[in-house]
Every structure is written in structure tokens, then in C-alpha cells.
Amino acid sequence: xxxxxxxxxxxxxxxxxxxxxxxxxxxxxxxxxxxxxxxxxxxxxxxxxxxxxxxxxxxxxxxxxxxxxxxxxxxxxxxxxxxxxxxxxxxxxxxxxxxxxxxxxxxxxxxxxxxxxxxxxxxxxxxxxxxxxxxxxxxxxxxxxxxxxxxxxxxxxxxxxxxxxxxxxxxxxxxxxxxxxxxxxxxxxxxxxxxxxxxxxxxxxxxxxxxxxxxxxxxxxxxxxxxxxxxxxxxxxxxxxxxxxxxxxxxxxxxxxxxxxxxxxxxxxxxxxxxxxxxxxxxxxxxxxxxxxxxxxxxxxxxxxxxxxxxxxxxxxxxxxxxxxxxxxxxxxxxxxxxxxxxxxxxxxxxxxxxxxxxxxxxxxxxxxxxxxxxxxxxxxxxxxxxxxxxxxxxxxxxxxxxxxxxxxxxxxxxxxxxxxxxxxxxxxxxxxxxxxxxxxxxxxxxxxxxxxxxxxxxxxxxxxxxxxxxxxxxxxxxxxxxxxxxxxxxxxxxxxxxxxxxxxxxxxxxxxxxxxxxxxxxxxxxxxxxxxxxxxxxxxxxxxxxxxxxxxxxxxxxxxxxxxxxxxxxxxxxxxxxxxxxxxxxxxxxxxxxx
Amino acid sequence: xxxxxxxxxxxxxxxxxxxxxxxxxxxxxxxxxxxxxxxxxxxxxxxxxxxxxxxxxxxxxxxxxxxxxxxxxxxxxxxxxxxxxxxxxxxxxxxxxxxxxxxxxxxxxxxxxxxxxxxxxxxxxxxxxxxxxxxxxxxxxxxxxxxxxxxxxxxxxxxxxxxxxxxxxxxxxxxxxxxxxxxxxxxxxxxxxxxxxxxxxxxxxxxxxxxxxxxxxxxxxxxxxxxxxxxxxxxxxxxxxxxxxxxxxxxxxxxxxxxxxxxxxxxxxxxxxxxxxxxxxxxxxxxxxxxxxxxxxxxxxxxxxxxxxxxxxxxxxxx
Numbered sequence: 001x002x003x004x005x006x007x008x009x010x011x012x013x014x015x016x017x018x019x020x021x022x023x024x025x026x027x028x029x030x031x032x033x034x035x036x037x038x039x040x041x042x043x044x045x046x047x048x049x050x051x052x053x054x055x056x057x058x059x060x061x062x063x064x065x066x067x068x069x070x071x072x073x074x075x076x077x078x079x080x081x082x083x084x085x086x087x088x089x090x091x092x093x094x095x096x097x098x099x100x101x102x103x104x105x106x107x108x109x110x111x112x113x114x115x116x117x118x119x120x121x122x123x124x125x126x127x128x129x130x131x132x133x134x135x136x137x138x139x140x141x142x143x144x145x146x147x148x149x150x151x152x153x154x155x156x157x158x159x160x161x162x163x164x165x166x167x168x169x170x171x172x173x174x175x176x177x178x179x180x181x182x183x184x185x186x187x188x189x190x191x192x193x194x195x196x197x198x199x200x201x202x203x204x205x206x207x208x209x210x211x212x213x214x215x216x217x218x219x220x221x222x223x224x225x226x227x228x229x230x231x232x233x234x235x236x237x238x239x240x241x242x243x244x245x246x247x248x249x250x251x252x253x254x255x256x257x258x259x260x261x262x263x264x265x266x267x268x269x270x271x272x273x274x275x276x277x278x279x280x281x282x283x284x285x286x287x288x289x290x291x292x293x294x295x296x297x298x299x300x301x302x303x304x305x306x307x308x309x310x311x312x313x314x315x316x317x318x319x320x321x322x323x324x325x326x327x328x329x330x331x332x333x334x335x336x337x338x339x340x341x342x343x344x345x346x347x348x349x350x351x352x353x354x355x356x357x358x359x360x361x362x363x364x365x366x367x368x369x370x371x372x373x374x375x376x377x378x379x380x381x382x383x384x385x386x387x388x389x390x391x392x393x394x395x396x397x398x399x400x401x402x403x404x405x406x407x408x409x410x411x412x413x414x415x416x417x418x419x420x421x422x423x424x425x426x427x428x429x430x431x432x433x434x435x436x437x438x439x440x441x442x443x444x445x446x447x448x449x450x451x452x453x454x455x456x457x458x459x460x461x462x463x464x465x466x467x468x469x470x471x472x473x474x475x476x477x478x479x480x481x482x483x484x485x486x487x488x489x490x491x492x493x494x495x496x497x498x499x500x501x502x503x504x505x506x507x508x509x510x511x512x513x514x515x516x517x518x519x520x521x522x523x524x525x526x527x528x529x530x531x532x533x534x535x536x537x538x539x540x541x542x543x544x545x546x547x548x549x550x551x552x553x554x555x556x557x558x559x560x561x562x563x564x565x566x567x568x569x570x571x572x573x574x575x576x577x578x579x580x581x582x583x584x585x586x587x588x589x590x591x592x593x594x595x596x
Numbered sequence: 597x598x599x600x601x602x603x604x605x606x607x608x609x610x611x612x613x614x615x616x617x618x619x620x621x622x623x624x625x626x627x628x629x630x631x632x633x634x635x636x637x638x639x640x641x642x643x644x645x646x647x648x649x650x651x652x653x654x655x656x657x658x659x660x661x662x663x664x665x666x667x668x669x670x671x672x673x674x675x676x677x678x679x680x681x682x683x684x685x686x687x688x689x690x691x692x693x694x695x696x697x698x699x700x701x702x703x704x705x706x707x708x709x710x711x712x713x714x715x716x717x718x719x720x721x722x723x724x725x726x727x728x729x730x731x732x733x734x735x736x737x738x739x740x741x742x743x744x745x746x747x748x749x750x751x752x753x754x755x756x757x758x759x760x761x762x763x764x765x766x767x768x769x770x771x772x773x774x775x776x777x778x779x780x781x782x783x784x785x786x787x788x789x790x791x792x793x794x795x796x797x798x799x800x801x802x803x804x805x806x807x808x809x810x811x812x813x814x815x816x817x818x819x820x821x822x823x824x825x826x827x828x829x830x831x832x833x834x835x836x837x838x839x840x841x842x843x844x845x846x847x848x849x850x851x852x853x854x855x856x857x858x859x860x861x862x863x864x865x866x867x868x869x870x871x872x873x874x875x876x877x878x879x880x881x882x883x884x885x886x887x888x889x890x891x892x893x894x895x896x897x898x899x900x901x902x903x904x905x906x907x908x909x910x911x912x913x914x915x
Binding site: 065069072073075076081083161162164165166167168169170172203218221226227239241242243244245247264266268270271272275278279282283285286462463465466468470471496511512514 | 627629631632634639640641642643644647648651676677679680681682687690691749753754757760761762764765766768860861863865869870873876877878
């Protein structure tokens with residue numbers, strides 16, 4: 001897909017031949033994010049679409065209680081310290097950003113009066129600044145007015161390294177400046193194509209200056225408001241027990257008319273995903289349950305009970321297999337999988353192609369994930385996909401055998417292929433999780449037919465995903481031949497996501513395995529494209545660059561994508577809720593209501 | 597007596613120090629990282645994590661951290677949780693009432709079931725009543741709580757739809773309605789735990805009473821003309837209780853630290869569920885405090901059990 005074709009597609013949307021949603025889906029299929037796709041449309045002057053959820057309640061309150069269930073309870077309620085989504089969601093009940101991401105990647109204003117664009121002068125032509133107009137008449141829950149000072153303060157607070165906020169990545173390279181009481185200008189050090197990061201979405205929730213001012217920097221932990229949030233959101237704080245319960249009540253001075261609908265909100269934590277699904281779908285004790293990593297078969301059986309349903313929305317998470325480019329079995333300077341080594345056989349393109357052909361994505365989707373994992377060939381799909389919409393992946397053990405045979409990998413007496421004395425024996429690791437172990441089995445079976453011997457290894461998730469430098473089994477060390485896990489693309493912009501294949505991000509002992517390039521694949525061409533994308537201001541050209549990068553990754557079989565993993569939530573039948581794969585579960589909480 | 601008491605108290609100090617040292621070292625050396633989620637999040641620069649580690653003193657050598665922990669603990673400062681940044685004591689106090697209520701009631705229920713059944717079984721051994729009681733007791737303690745818990749949920753919440761299976765610590769209701777709601781949600785976890793403990797205790801009471809009931813002094817009491825009831829209650833049960841007291845006393849610390857599995861199944865926000873989530877997120881200060889409090893309680897209740905012996909059996913004297 002080149003720039004030309006991309007522009008044609010945008011023109012089709014503009015002319016109404018292709019739906020907005022269709023375009024976004026295609027872009028997501030190409031490995032881009034919905035927000036980036038929406039940005040392309042906006043730059044071409046295609047009007048923003050209305051959110052599909054229509055709010056039908058005609059007055060504020062009167063809706064009773066809404067009870068939500070998170071199988072991991074939030075542990076803190078300061079959005080700048082929110083480590084996991086559970087904490088971001090808990091904070092989002094009370095705090096709001098300037099704007100949020102809807103399911104199609106459009107920006108929806110919360111505390112902003114309007115969404116900045118080049119057309120309305122909010123976004124500068126050189127890409128070095130963006131000006132936000134703030135909504136007037138917004139009050140914090142304690143009655144103090146919300147102004148530009150608060151926005152600027154959030155930048156100061158989050159960008160101060162001593163605060164140790166987890167949002168620092170979004171704020172450290174920008175400057176926020178007050179223009180007047182309700183206008184804030186954000187300037188970037190260099191031209192920044194994707195400006196909607198600071199003050200937007202889960203990392204953009206705003207905390208009040210008057211309550212946090214004294215607790216900036218090293219004293220950040222001591223702020224009493226960390227546990228008793230005072231925000232601008234639709235619900236006011238009532239009670240918080242870390243890990244167990246967050247309670248809120250209707251905010252009578254909320255800045256949107258007739259909202260919120262519910263009188264109280266409850267976010268209960270703890271337990272496990274399957275019983276959370278049960279409490280919403282089967283018994284109806286609760287109205288909403290988050291992040292249901294449950295086998296689809298179980299969900300379907302529960303849905304027959306009929307009090308709720310599973311709601312599935314696309315996001316950017318991909319379960320994939322990584323191939324190690326370095327030798328995990330030789331130690332060099334105190335580390336295995338050192339960038340100074342070469343993998344004995346995985347660098348052979350024939351082996352890579354063969355591996356790509358033996359991953360039975362169809363079986364993995366049908367028998368293991370169901371609706372919760374959609375087979376995918378690629379981080380990126382072929383352009384043909386636009387026409388057929390069919391995913392193109394191939395399971396072909398015979399072809400894999402032929403490729404290996406042609407490349408000189410001959411079957412030995414033990415049925416395992418070998419070449420120059422090197423046997424195709426590999427260790428395949430992943431975290432312990434029923435779905436993953438089943439997937440490993442599916443891959444291993446076909447591999448055995450082709451003459452590749454796979455040893456399966458499972459590592460406890462808490463070890464596998466830890467950053468413990470002393471442990472050899474973490475995924476960043478990658479001390480095995482191939483490994484599998486889900487990368488989460490929570491950022492609306494793919495730039496950060498794509499830096500996992502750049503040569504300067506290679507994980508090694510030197511950077512305590514904090515580099516994001518786990519496969520240790522290096523490509524000059526990819527690096528060049530990435531550098532170009534960092535400063536390219538035209539969204540369409542930039543998207544083309546990302547698509548090319550994706551192509552490189554797939555052509556070289558750096559990784560083998562297995563399934564897309566959409567977000568799954570359980571929602572009571574009477575609840576009207578809209579999920580977005582690009583923002584918090586509560587991004588649209590002010591519009592939640594009940595019908596019937 | 598007071599001398600004995602003092603000596604026992606003094607012995608507990610090195611014991612507790614030893615326990616804390618072992619716990620601390622094991623936890624410090626265990627794999628895992630409290631800031632694991634930050635590591636996998638590309639949006640968080642590694643410096644933030646490094647910064648947090650220094651701020652929370654995680655990069656110091658283990659002996660330094662241990663001494664710091666002990667000195668703080670002596671002053672009554674239990675530290676703060678890495679994940680919620682709340683003081684550990686606050687977290688524990690938030691959870692304690694629920695745990696005490698659910699597990700305390702379960703313990704009581706267990707005793708109320710076990711004592712009469714155990715004694716009656718022993719008085720009429722191998723009768724039909726004893727056979728049935730024995731069968732149920734065996735079933736009771738052979739089935740783990742996660743099994744009975746799930747069976748209860750399946751039956752009472754899903755098929756019959758009578759009881760909720762998610763426990764909420766603070767119910768938005770007052771008066772009788774509150775009592776009713778509370779009873780409805782607490783009945784399943786309490787029954788599951790109570791019957792499990794009761795089953796084991798029943799067997800224990802039965803064998804303790806059987807040991808005593810054949811002794812000569814019991815016959816003497818009977819031949820004095822005491823009623824059967826008097827003999828059993830005043831002479832048999834009192835003596836038979838000594839081993840039972842040991843068991844019960846050693847079970848009480850568990851009331852404070854919660855029942856990890858049952859709390860997880862019914863989402864009871866007690867200390868057990870706090871402990872398990874702290875373990876899963878490598879929140880060492882919380883894990884350390886809970887396990888240490890548990891150790892201290894075990895030591896304390898051992899002492900109490902020893903003191904109660906003296907009251908139950910005057911022949912035991914303290915030197």
C-alpha cells in the first residue's frame with residue numbers, strides 16, 4: 001500500500017463510497033491505530049462522525065445505582081500514578097481529560113471546548129504547537145472553577161521526575177503555557193505529528209491544582225487527595241478501599257446537561273474473570289464487568305442465561321510469536337541471547353518461512369479463542385484485504401516441508417530435520433495461561449509433522465512479565481528460540497508501538513533488558529523509515545511509512561502474528577454502554593444509562 | 597505464674613525476630629518486581645521505575661532494608677504499600693472488620709456444631725447417630741473449601757438464584773434491611789468455612805471425649821449418683837476440652853489473617869484477599885506485615901492456650 005492508494009481510499013470516504021468505519025477497519029488491519037486513521041480523515045477534511053451511542057435520558061439522576069465489577073480492584077486513584085488499566089479506570093470515574101478517544105479513533109471533547117485542528121487554528125502548521133480552548137463554567141467537585149492554571153499545573157506535576165508519575169512519558173517533552181484563563185498552548189520541542197497525547201485519554205486526566213500544588217515532586221505520595229479524588233467527572237467521590245471498592249455519587253454540578261443518569265456508582269474489585277462474567281451475564285448481580293479473559297465457549301454458555309451479554313470491541317492487542325535473532329544457548333559477556341551472537345538456524349529465511357506456514361491460526365481461533373481472538377496473518381495485511389476483507393494466512397505443512405527440503409534441511413532417522421549437523425530443535429516459551437498452552441500444543445503438533453521439534457516451556461506470568469534482572473525466564477531476556485505473548489497497543493499512536501523493531505532498542509544486559517526490541521532484529525531500512533515517521537507531519541505520508549515498516553517486519557518473519565485480541569466486557573442487557581478500544585472503559589461513563 | 601508468663605514473653609522476642617528475618621529474606625529474594633507493569637508499558641520511561649525503586653529503597657542491600665524495616669516496625673510504622681501507596685496499617689484496618697466477622701462467625705459456627713455432635717457421638721459410640729456424624733465429618737473435611745464454595749454458588753446463586761455470590765463490605769442500607777442483606781451475602785462463605793472447620797473439630801472432640809469417658813473417675817462420678825448429664829458436662833467435657841482448646845487456640849490466628857481461597861471465591865474483602873493480591877503484585881511491605889502479624893498471633897495464642905490449660909486442669913502448674 002503506497003501513499004497514492006491511501007489517498008484514493010480517503011477520497012472514497014470523502015465521496016461516500018467507503019464508510020468511515022470501513023476505512024478505520026482497513027487501517028487497523030494494516031497495523032495502524034484507529035486514532036491515526038481518524039487523524040488522516042480529519043486532515044483531508046472529512047467530517048467527524050457522531051458517536052453511535054445516543055443518550056436518551058432526559059434528566060440528571062434518578063437511575064439508581066450502577067454496579068461494575070473489575071476482577072482486579074483499583075489500588076490507587078491518582079491518574080498520574082495509575083499503573084494498570086484498573087487504576088486508570090478507577091480514576092476516570094472522577095477525573096476527566098481534555099478529550100477522549102471513541103471506538104473509531106475520533107477525539108471527543110470532555111474538558112475542551114472544541115477539538116483543535118489545523119482548520120480551526122488549534123494545531124499549528126509547523127506541527128510544533130497545539131492550542132486547546134477549555135470549556136467554561138466547569139467546576140471541580142469542591143466548587144472551585146476549572147481553569148488553564150489546572151492544565152498547566154498537570155504538566156508541571158507529571159513532568160517533574162521527582163514526582164515519579166507514570167504519565168511522565170507524555171509530558172516530559174512538551175511545554176504547556178497559559179494564554180488566558182481558558183486557553184492553553186502546548187509546544188513541542190520538534191515537529192510532532194501526533195499531538196493528541198498530553199491531556200488526552202487515559203494519560204490526560206486532569207487533577208486540581210489547588211489540592212495537589214503542595215504535593216508536587218518528592219512529596220507526591222503524601223497528598224491526601226491521592227485517595228480522595230476531587231475531579232470534574234460525572235460522579236463525586238464517596239469511598240475508596242484499595243483493591244476492593246470505589247464508590248461515587250452523582251455530581252450535581254456536572255458540566256454536561258442531563259448527565260449523569262445514575263445516582264451512585266460502585267466499582268467492586270477482586271475475584272476472577274470467569275465469575276465476574278457470571279455475575280453480569282448469568283445472575284445479573286452486577287451491570288458491567290471489565291476485561292474478561294475467559295474462553296469464548298464459557299462466555300457463550302453463560303449468555304444463554306440471558307441477563308447480559310459479552311461486548312467485544314477491537315483494540316490493538318496482538319498475540320504473536322517472536323523469533324530470536326540471537327543465540328539463546330551461548331553465553332557472551334554474561335548474557336545469553338547477546339546481540340553479538342547469531343542464532344544457529346533461525347536466521348535462515350527458509351526456516352522462518354516454514355514456521356510462518358505451520359501456525360494454525362484457524363484452529364487457534366476456532367478451538368481456543370472464539371470471538372475473543374481473531375486469526376490474523378499480519379501485524380499488517382495485504383492490500384487485497386480491502387476488497388475481500390478476508391484475512392490471508394496460510395496453514396500448509398507440505399509447503400513448509402518443501403521449503404525446508406529445498407534449503408537443505410533433511411529429515412534424520414529421528415524424524416527431525418538437520419543441516420550441517422544442526423538440528424531443528426527449538427524451545428518455545430510463553431507465560432502460563434490455559435489459552436496459551438493450548439496454542440503451544442496446536443503449533444507443536446504441526447511442527448512435528450514438518451520435522452521441527454519443539455519443546456514447550458511455560459513460565460509463571462508474574463515471573464515472565466517481570467523486569468527482574470536476576471531472573472533468566474523474563475520475556476525481555478528471551479533466553480529461548482521462540483516465544484509468544486500479547487503486545488498491547490494501548491497508545492492511540494503507533495509510533496511508540498513500532499519502536500520495538502528499531503536497532504537502538506535492542507534489549508541487552510547493558511540496558512538491563514529494558515530495550516523494547518525483544519527479537520533483536522536489526523534493519524537499516526526499518527530504522528530509516530522510523531526516523532522519517534518521527535518528523536513527518538502529513539498524516540497520510542506518515543501512515544504510509546508505518547505501513548512500510550509493518551511490511552518489513554512481516555516479510556522478514558520477525559514475528560508471527562497469531563490472533564488479534566479484542567477487548568471483551570460483560571454488559572447487562574438493560575445497560576447502554578459504548579466501549580472504546582483506545583481509551584479507558586469509563587471513557588464515556590457520563591453517557592451510560594439504563595433502558596427498560 | 598507471673599514469672600512463667602514473663603519468661604514466655606521474653607522467649608517470644610527472639611522467636612519473632614527470627615521469624616521476621618526468615619520472612620524478609622525469602623520475600624526479598626523471591627522473583628518478581630512490584631513495578632512490573634511499568635516495565636511492560638512502553639509509555640513509561642525506565643527512569644521512572646529506577647526513580648521509584650530508589651524512592652522506595654528497593655535498591656539497597658537486603659540487610660540494610662531489614663534493619664530499616666525492623667526499626668520502623670518497633671516504632672509502630674508498618675510501612676506503605678508499593679501499589680496503593682497507602683500505609684499498610686490502614687489497609688489492614690480496612691479489611692480487618694470483614695475478616696473478623698466472617699471468619700469469627702465461621703469459627704463459632706464450627707464450634708457450635710462440633711461440640712454437641714462430637715460429645716454425643718462419643719457418649720454413644722458406633723450408634724446410628726455416630727455413624728452418620730462420622731460420615732458427614734469425613735465428607736466435610738475431605739472436601740476443600742474451594743470445592744464446597746463453588747458448589748454452593750452453583751446451587752444457591754445460579755440454579756436457585758436465592759443468594760448473591762459477591763460479598764460487599766458496605767451495603768447501602770440501614771436497619772433490618774442491612775441485617776437481611778448482610779445475612780444473605782455472608783451465609784455462604786460462613787457456612788463453607790464453618791462446616792469445614794466444624795467437621796475436623798467434631799472428630800477431635802469425639803476422640804478426646806472417648807479417651808476420658810472410660811476412665812475410673814467418671815465411673816466414680818456415676819456411682820456417686822450424679823445424673824448422666826452432670827457427669828458428662830462437669831466431669832467428662834471439662835477434661836476432654838484440653839486438647840480441643842489447643843486446636844481452637846491455634847485456629848484463632850487464622851481468623852485474623854483470613855481465608856485466602858474462600859475470600860477469593862466470594863470476593864470477601866478480607867485480609868486473605870489483601871494478602872493474595874499483594875503477593876501477586878509483589879507488594880512486599882503488605883505481604884511482610886500480614887505474614888508477620890500472623891506469626892506473632894500464632895506465638896501469642898500458643899501462650900494463651902498454655903495458660904488456659906491451667907484453668908481447665910489444676911494439676912498443670914507453671915514454673
